Amino acid sequence: MFDGYTTALIKPAVDAIAVVINKTSIKADAITVCAFILGIFAALSIALQAYAWGAALILVSRLCDALDGAVARQTAATDAGAYLDICLDFLFYASVPLAFAFANPAVNALPAAMLLAAFIGTGASFLAFATLAAKRNIQNPQYPHKSFYFMGGLAEATETLVFFISFCIWPEHFALLAYLFTALCCVTIGTRIYVGWRTLR
Numbered sequence: 001m002f003d004g005y006t007t008a009l010i011k012p013a014v015d016a017i018a019v020v021i022n023k024t025s026i027k028a029d030a031i032t033v034c035a036f037i038l039g040i041f042a043a044l045s046i047a048l049q050a051y052a053w054g055a056a057l058i059l060v061s062r063l064c065d066a067l068d069g070a071v072a073r074q075t076a077a078t079d080a081g082a083y084l085d086i087c088l089d090f091l092f093y094a095s096v097p098l099a100f101a102f103a104n105p106a107v108n109a110l111p112a113a114m115l116l117a118a119f120i121g122t123g124a125s126f127l128a129f130a131t132l133a134a135k136r137n138i139q140n141p142q143y144p145h146k147s148f149y150f151m152g153g154l155a156e157a158t159e160t161l162v163f164f165i166s167f168c169i170w171p172e173h174f175a176l177l178a179y180l181f182t183a184l185c186c187v188t189i190g191t192r193i194y195v196g197w198r199t200l201r
Contacts, residue, residue, distance in 0.1 A: 006158045010066060018070035028072035032085050035064035039092035046099035046168065055168035058096070062161055065089065090123055096164050100174050111178035118185035122155060125192035132200055153188030155181065 021031070042057035065085070072081050094116060101112035163181045167174050 011070075014066050014070045015074075018067060018074050021067065021071050022074050026071075028068045028075070028077075028081050029084060031064050031068040031071060032081065032088060035061045035068065036088035036092055038064060039088075040095060043092075043095035043099035046096065047102040049103050049171070051168040051171050054099070055165050058161070058164050058168070061092065062157075086127075090119075093119055093160060096167070097178065100167060100171070100178070103171070104174070108174050108178075111175040111182070114182045115178045115185070118182045118189070121189035122153065122185050122192070125189050125196065126153075129192065129196040129200075132196075136200075138199070153192050155184040155188040159184065 038057050038061035042054045042061060045051070045057060046054035068081070068085060069077075072078070097112040097115045097119075100108045159181075163177060166177055170177065
């Protein structure tokens with residue numbers, strides 16, 4: 001819901017950092033992989049109940065995730081890079097609820113499972129429409145820099161980051177926060193399916 005605003009807000013700083021990176025030999029795909037590795041270390045930290053480390057690593061990971069696209073756009077964005085980015089992003093997103101389930105299985109396992117199920121719905125509705133939008137050459141003018149059709153919703157990357165950090169700040173309230181985030185994801189699934197179906201129809 002807020003991705004358009006947050007992207008515009010951080011874009012000048014991200015683009016400036018990307019200019020510096022592009023003066024080195026570091027490539028966008030390397031940053032994508034780095035973001036994923038940092039995200040996995042964040043999940044491992046959370047599983048070990050080192051929540052402050054988890055939050056810090058999540059923030060750095062997502063900064064790298066913003067940088068890889070900026071670096072690619074200033075040089076030569078590729079379909080291979082976009083594919084790698086989306087695959088590793090979804091794996092990272094799944095790792096965080098799973099980590100909280102490991103941290104406290106008795107309390108967190110069920111809400112984590114429900115959130116992961118909701119993630120499958122948001123991911124499927126997002127990627128399925130993107131595939132068919134590309135086939136029909138449907139563009140989203142709100143996100144012209146994306147490599148594929150970026151379908152919005154109530155729960156997007158910004159909201160996900162806010163909830164992930166909130167999980168780490170208040171791990172004792174993970175279950176309540178996870179149920180709330182699951183509900184937001186369910187609204188996103190419903191609206192994406194409806195809008196996607198109406199658009200393709």
